[in-house]
Every structure is written in structure tokens, then in C-alpha cells.
Amino acid sequence: MTKTRKAPRLALSGLITSLALLATPLSVADDHQSDGLQPVHGIAMHGELKYPQNFSHFDYVNPEAPKGGTLKLSVVSNGFDSFNPFVIRGVAAAGVSAYVYDTLMESSADEPFSEYGLIAESAEIPDDRRSVIFNLRKQAQFQDGTPITAEDVEFSYRILTTEGHPFYRNYYADISNVTIENSHRIRFDFGDTDNRELPLILGQMPILPAHYWQDKEFDRSGLDTPVGSGPYRIADYDAGRSVNYERVADYWAKDLPVRKGRFNFDRIQYEYYNDDTVALEAFKAGNFDFRQETSAKNWATAYTGRRFEDGSIEREAIAHQRPSGMQGFVFNTRKAVFSDPKVRQALAYGFDFQWANRNLFFDQYTRTNSYFENSELASSGLPQGAELKILEPFRNQLDPDVFTTEYAPPDTAGERTMRDNLRDAMALLKAAGYSIRNGKMVNDETGAPLAFEVLLFQKSFERVVLPFARNLERLGIDVTVRLVDSNQYIQRVRSFDFDMITQVLPQSDSPGNEQREYWHSSTAEIAGSRNFMGVRHPVVDQLVEMVIQAPDRDQLVHRVRALDRVLLHNHYVIPHWHLTKDRVAYWNHLQRPEVTPKNGIDLNNWWVKP
Structure with missing residues (x-):
């Protein structure tokens, strides 16, 4: 990150x-x-x-x-x-x-x-x-x-x-x-x-x-081949379809300690695919060498056949210790429909993670409960000690739940059912000024229906969104799903032209300056920022600055936990799930180091077997 x-x-x-x-x-x-x-x-x-x-x-x-060989990779995108x-x-x-x-x-x-x-x-x-x-x-x-x-x-x-x-x-x-x-x-x-x-x-x-x-326009995109100082240069490309890099033979930094044993391939090739299913079949056919799998269904069902049985293709789930960050349904709070935290909280009751994990993901995932999941930075329980001391001056500006209720996304674990969830959602929506008229959930004051659109670029994610939409439909809420190509998706997200998206918000083990980009009021209206939610909260602003100014690791941990807790209780996302392993498959002419660092796999440390 x-x-x-x-x-x-x-x-x-x-x-x-x-x-x-x-x-x-x-x-x-x-x-x-x-x-x-x-x-x-x-x-x-x-x-x-x-x-x-x-x-x-x-x-x-x-x-x-050893140096040498070619690494062939794929990109699922429109170019x-x-x-x-x-x-x-x-x-x-x-x-x-x-x-x-x-x-x-x-x-x-x-x-x-x-x-x-x-x-x-x-x-x-x-x-x-x-x-x-x-x-x-x-x-x-x-x-x-x-x-x-x-x-x-x-x-x-x-x-x-x-x-x-x-x-x-x-x-x-x-x-x-x-x-x-x-x-x-x-x-x-x-x-x-x-x-x-x-x-x-x-x-x-x-x-x-x-x-x-000195004689070029920097702020315009284009396909002029750039001059850099890194280990590879662009060798050739087919606009929008492929790009090939070649290792710089006289790379000035090749013998430095930070470069020793890294960037070992003579060539790195990227091929673009419009469809992930096509890309997976191309990988199994040997058209490229490495694939990191993000689909639980594919991982459970698609990596079979002779090439896997005879060892031509290796398949591994490699553990890592990096923060998993947050993946979820992201609300665009710039939109009036999502301006009320109670409405956002209510809609979270429509997502049935337990059902999705069991029926779609082969029980591979764990529910995410923090923006800094899988790290000591994640908040848990109720605030106490140093974290409570940080939050106490802001008590009057925060929802009381921050201090009295442990955050947990709604679920259907145990004997709890979706009917129970929707009953709780209805109570929250009523408190937010909504009621059902003629089968539709409407705002009591304006008469506007509660309706929104989920913007996607991955067709495979429809199987997650559509059950969510059906659950909310039982409350009279209209949810539409719009599938666009990846380039249109990028442009719309950059300009905040969406109601809801599915998004990953990655985090490092040492949060700092980049937190402004995610949560600070100053970035809420800057096109292209990662403040997808449009967070504008005075306490969040102050906590972000406290994180940036943390004098030592101990203070950093407490301040990040406080920030995490405030973000969670403002319901800017509906949390999804995470995995503490990298699911990878690769053709067996590739070899990786014996040691995997806490941040997980890095292809720049791999090589082709002689």
C-alpha cells in the first residue's frame, strides 16, 4: 500500500x-x-x-x-x-x-x-x-x-x-x-x-x-516510451493489448544490497484479457506463467487436470502477516441517500456473509471487522487504557456506541436469520425517518424512495451483489447493478460518479501520511483521491493527524485503533471478508526463495530455473 x-x-x-x-x-x-x-x-x-x-x-x-528467461503475466482489464x-x-x-x-x-x-x-x-x-x-x-x-x-x-x-x-x-x-x-x-x-x-x-x-x-507535457497521458532509472525498460508494446519489458543489462544498481537477488528475469511480458475466465484458461494452456487467484470458487474447482497432477503447474496457498485492510461495499456519502449513518448501518443488515461464504466461497474466508484487519493495529472490544484516553476528548462529537458497543458487522451466525437482520434494519430506517408506502421504502419528509446503484466491472461479483439486493428488496429498497468495462469504471470512481462500489482499501503495517488520502476532509472532493466514501468528519481529521505524528510504535498502535473504531462506527462500508494467505498457481519452471517475508510473495524475487 x-x-x-x-x-x-x-x-x-x-x-x-x-x-x-x-x-x-x-x-x-x-x-x-x-x-x-x-x-x-x-x-x-x-x-x-x-x-x-x-x-x-x-x-x-x-x-x-540466476538471471535469464521470461516471465509472462496477465492483466484482466480493457487495456x-x-x-x-x-x-x-x-x-x-x-x-x-x-x-x-x-x-x-x-x-x-x-x-x-x-x-x-x-x-x-x-x-x-x-x-x-x-x-x-x-x-x-x-x-x-x-x-x-x-x-x-x-x-x-x-x-x-x-x-x-x-x-x-x-x-x-x-x-x-x-x-x-x-x-x-x-x-x-x-x-x-x-x-x-x-x-x-x-x-x-x-x-x-x-x-x-x-x-x-523539459520539452514534454507531463500531465497528459500518452504512449511515448519513458526514460527511467530502474531495472527494466519498455522493449515493445501493442497499444492496449500487451507490453514487454527487458532487463537493463548495465543497470547501475544491480549489485547494491537492496537489489541483490531481485529482478532476475530478462523479460517481463503482460498480456491483457477482457475476461477473467478466458485468462484462467489461457494460464492453464501455458500462455502465461503465474496467476494469483482471487476467486474462492475458482480456487476450489478450477485448478484441476493433468498439468496439476503431473506437477507442471504448482498450486500453493502461501501465508502472510501483512494487514489485510478492508474490502467491502463502499458508500458514497456525497449522495443524499447515504448521508445518514443510520441508513448506512441499516443497509449492512442486508448482506449475509455466512450464506455467501458457505454457498459461494467454500468456507474459505473470515469476516472482516477492522480497516486494519490481520494486524495489531485493529481495534477490538471496547476502548480502554491509552486508546480510551485518546478518544475521551471527542466523546461529545462521537456516537455513544463508540464507547459502549463493540463493533461487529451484522451476521446470521448461530440461530440468527436474515429475517432477524431485516427486522433490525427496519427499526434503524424508521429512526432515520423512513417508512414503507405502497411497498416501497420512502423518506417520510421528502417522499423520495430509498434506491441506489451498485457499480461493478467484474461480472463474477454479481453473484455476491444480487443476493444482497434481493434481501434489501424485501424492505422495499430498490438496488440496481450496473456492469461497466474497467476503463469506464476507473474514470467513474475517480470522479466519484457512483452510489456504491466494491472496493479494497489496503493498509500497511505502519500507517502514516497516506491516511489523509483515505479519510481526511481535505481529500473528500479531490478527484482521484482514495477517499471513496467522501469522509468529512472533524474527529477523523484530528485522529489522522495524530496517527501521522505518532512519536513511537506504541502510540501509533493506540492512535490507529482509535481511528479504526471511529471509522467503523460511522458505517462508511459494509465489510466483506479476508484471507491470510496468497493463493497462487505457477508453471514449474519458476522458482521462489525459501523465505517468504511477512508482506507475502513478491515475484521480483523469483527466477527461472536454469
């Missing part, structure tokens, strides 16, 4: 950048300016780094993994029209962000949140974390041989926050000043904030070549 995202137009681009300079000053120092800080090879969000100064490789890779993943326009090709662009630092997959030097050889950070200096590696270069300099880092920050996806503007909002101290040394100062995560947030920034973009 997280912790991610051209010449007539150039005059306007320059104007935008110039205006941004007024808000975030840029300084240039000719000489090396030292603040007496000790350069460090890595940064831990809280606590100590796992890997020492001279570590040779991450523990979860095979440093002797792509862009190689620029950093702007809101267009649909970027799969893999371009991960393979073409390097970042200042690289996160490890077996720590809560730690980063080690990639483009930046070292960082210098004061105890209060109000600034960070990155010292760039002299050998770092773009794929056209141009050295990476502090000017490229400064350019990347400027262009992302002025013309990139709105996410970046929000993500780097606390940066107050940028100073180029010399060609390989750059300093970022932070404003009046206790955001201790900012040095790591900047470490995740993709570094773009200033010379490549």
Missing part, C-alpha cells in the same frame, strides 16, 4: 511550477553544507533497523538467483493508454511504475516500515526529524546514461506536486523548503509538523529525468 503514486503547453507548465516555488521555496547552495549530522544507510520509522551498515542482501531473496503512472489522466500500463523508475530508498518487506539506500547512498536526519538530507550515489544514472543529480530530485518533487496526481500534492504537503546543496546532495525541510514519517515518505519518491521532460 501504500506508500506509492509536455511545448506550447510548456509555458503554462512553467507558470504552475513558478507559482509552486512561492509556496515551497527552493534554495541552491554552491558548497557542501554540513549540519554535523551522521549519514545513515537506512531509516526506520520506529525502533532500530534490522539490516546493518554493510549488509549484503535482504534475508528473503536468493543472492545467487491501457499511457506510460505515465504519475498523473490522473489515462490508464497506465501494468508494471511501468514498478520496473522503469527507481526511488531514493527501498523498503524492506520484513520490517514494519524501514528503508535502505537506493539512489540515495545515505540520509542525514536530526533527532526531531524536521528535515532530511539525501546524499546521492555518484554512479546512479538514468537508462540513457545521464547521471542522476539533485536537480532531478528537485524536479521530481516539483512536477509531481504541481502537475502529477493529486495524491502527491497531499502526500508531500508538509514540505516547506527544498535546498540543492550540491549536485549530489539535497535537503528537504518540513513545516510546523511532528510528522516523523516524512523522511521515509520522501525516500519513496520516484526520481524522474528533468532533461527528458
Whole structure:
């Protein structure tokens, strides 16, 4: 999760950048300016780094993994029209962000949140974390041989926050000043904030070549082949249908500890399919090499046949310890029909998870009860101790249930039936000012019927939504289902043009800046933000800032639990389910490391058997 995202137009681009300079000053120092800080090879969000100064490789890779071969993958989508993943326009090709662009630092997959030097050889950070200096590696270069300099880092920050996806503007909002101290040394100062995560947030920034973009329009999507600094470059493509990457033979970072044993394939190929059933059959026919299965029905019934019996295709469910996040029916609270939390709470009684798990999913799933499921960050029981102390000042602004009732999504476990659920839903709707007239649930004041649309792009999900709709129909509620192609779905979600969607809200083990993107009032009306629900709640805003400013791991855990609890009791989603394993199938010429990190599988650590 997280912790991610051209010449007539150039005059306007320059104007935008110039205006941004007024808000975030840029300084240039000719000489090396030292603040007496000790350069460090890595940064831990809280606590100590796992890997020492001279570590040779991450523990979860095979440093002797052979290079070579081709990895063939599939994408179920209606195609792509862009190689620029950093702007809101267009649909970027799969893999371009991960393979073409390097970042200042690289996160490890077996720590809560730690980063080690990639483009930046070292960082210098004061105890209060109000600034960070990155010292760039002299050998770092773009794929056209141009050295990476502090000017490229400064350019990347400027262009992302002025013309990139709105996410970046929000993500780097606390940066107050940028100073180029010399060609390989750059300093970022932070404003009046206790955001201790900012040095790591900047470490995740993709570094773009200033010379490549100087005569191009950055904020437009397009299929011009980009220049990056990463381990792969785009070799060829068929617009909207396939894209092929080739490993950069003289990749400047191939022997660094953060790259040893990784990115082992000579070529990585993505083929696009419009239908997941077709993609599954193509995988079994050998048209691509690896598949991560998201359908419980497919996993239980479709992975059979000679290729599985003779070992040609391996099938594994690999355990992980990463937070599962939240998948659910997401309410768009910008819509009047969902503006009342009682209505949202009532509608949750129409989803019968136990029935779906038993009849559709072969009892493979567990019900989700937290936005930070499968982690110590998840709230449970009633607030007490440090968490209660955090919530107490907000008592008058919160639903009393936050303090008196343990959150649990409605279910039909034990002897409880859907009839019982619908009776409770009716009581909540009556309290919200609704009643049934002529067989329809209507608002007593306006006479408007309670009706909404569920927007989907996966036909397979209709089997989940339609029973939900039928249950609510018994209450006189009209639910329609609209199936659109993936590109239309993306555009409608970006512009919040929906009533309800099914969505995954992923989380990391170290929540921070990205929480603004999900829940903060400032992102509720920004097109393309991940605040799909339109959350605008003063207490949520304050809790988000408290999470970002958490001084240590212990405080972070308590603050996230408090945030989780408030979000749950505002009923922004109807929770679905989660799985603590990655269900994968792959042809047996692929091989993976013996150690799987807590974050789960990463194909970039795999290789082709010699």
C-alpha cells in the first residue's frame, strides 16, 4: 500500500511550477553544507533497523538467483493508454511504475516500515526529524546514461506536486523548503509538523529525468516510451493489448544490497484479457506463467487436470502477516441517500456473509471487522487504557456506541436469520425517518424512495451483489447493478460518479501520511483521491493527524485503533471478508526463495530455473 503514486503547453507548465516555488521555496547552495549530522544507510520509522551498515542482501531473496528467461503475466482489464503512472489522466500500463523508475530508498518487506539506500547512498536526519538530507550515489544514472543529480530530485518533487496526481500534492504537503546543496546532495525541510514519517515518505519518491521532460507535457497521458532509472525498460508494446519489458543489462544498481537477488528475469511480458475466465484458461494452456487467484470458487474447482497432477503447474496457498485492510461495499456519502449513518448501518443488515461464504466461497474466508484487519493495529472490544484516553476528548462529537458497543458487522451466525437482520434494519430506517408506502421504502419528509446503484466491472461479483439486493428488496429498497468495462469504471470512481462500489482499501503495517488520502476532509472532493466514501468528519481529521505524528510504535498502535473504531462506527462500508494467505498457481519452471517475508510473495524475487 501504500506508500506509492509536455511545448506550447510548456509555458503554462512553467507558470504552475513558478507559482509552486512561492509556496515551497527552493534554495541552491554552491558548497557542501554540513549540519554535523551522521549519514545513515537506512531509516526506520520506529525502533532500530534490522539490516546493518554493510549488509549484503535482504534475508528473503536468493543472492545467487540466476538471471535469464521470461516471465509472462496477465492483466484482466480493457487495456491501457499511457506510460505515465504519475498523473490522473489515462490508464497506465501494468508494471511501468514498478520496473522503469527507481526511488531514493527501498523498503524492506520484513520490517514494519524501514528503508535502505537506493539512489540515495545515505540520509542525514536530526533527532526531531524536521528535515532530511539525501546524499546521492555518484554512479546512479538514468537508462540513457545521464547521471542522476539533485536537480532531478528537485524536479521530481516539483512536477509531481504541481502537475502529477493529486495524491502527491497531499502526500508531500508538509514540505516547506527544498535546498540543492550540491549536485549530489539535497535537503528537504518540513513545516510546523511532528510528522516523523516524512523522511521515509520522501525516500519513496520516484526520481524522474528533468532533461527528458523539459520539452514534454507531463500531465497528459500518452504512449511515448519513458526514460527511467530502474531495472527494466519498455522493449515493445501493442497499444492496449500487451507490453514487454527487458532487463537493463548495465543497470547501475544491480549489485547494491537492496537489489541483490531481485529482478532476475530478462523479460517481463503482460498480456491483457477482457475476461477473467478466458485468462484462467489461457494460464492453464501455458500462455502465461503465474496467476494469483482471487476467486474462492475458482480456487476450489478450477485448478484441476493433468498439468496439476503431473506437477507442471504448482498450486500453493502461501501465508502472510501483512494487514489485510478492508474490502467491502463502499458508500458514497456525497449522495443524499447515504448521508445518514443510520441508513448506512441499516443497509449492512442486508448482506449475509455466512450464506455467501458457505454457498459461494467454500468456507474459505473470515469476516472482516477492522480497516486494519490481520494486524495489531485493529481495534477490538471496547476502548480502554491509552486508546480510551485518546478518544475521551471527542466523546461529545462521537456516537455513544463508540464507547459502549463493540463493533461487529451484522451476521446470521448461530440461530440468527436474515429475517432477524431485516427486522433490525427496519427499526434503524424508521429512526432515520423512513417508512414503507405502497411497498416501497420512502423518506417520510421528502417522499423520495430509498434506491441506489451498485457499480461493478467484474461480472463474477454479481453473484455476491444480487443476493444482497434481493434481501434489501424485501424492505422495499430498490438496488440496481450496473456492469461497466474497467476503463469506464476507473474514470467513474475517480470522479466519484457512483452510489456504491466494491472496493479494497489496503493498509500497511505502519500507517502514516497516506491516511489523509483515505479519510481526511481535505481529500473528500479531490478527484482521484482514495477517499471513496467522501469522509468529512472533524474527529477523523484530528485522529489522522495524530496517527501521522505518532512519536513511537506504541502510540501509533493506540492512535490507529482509535481511528479504526471511529471509522467503523460511522458505517462508511459494509465489510466483506479476508484471507491470510496468497493463493497462487505457477508453471514449474519458476522458482521462489525459501523465505517468504511477512508482506507475502513478491515475484521480483523469483527466477527461472536454469
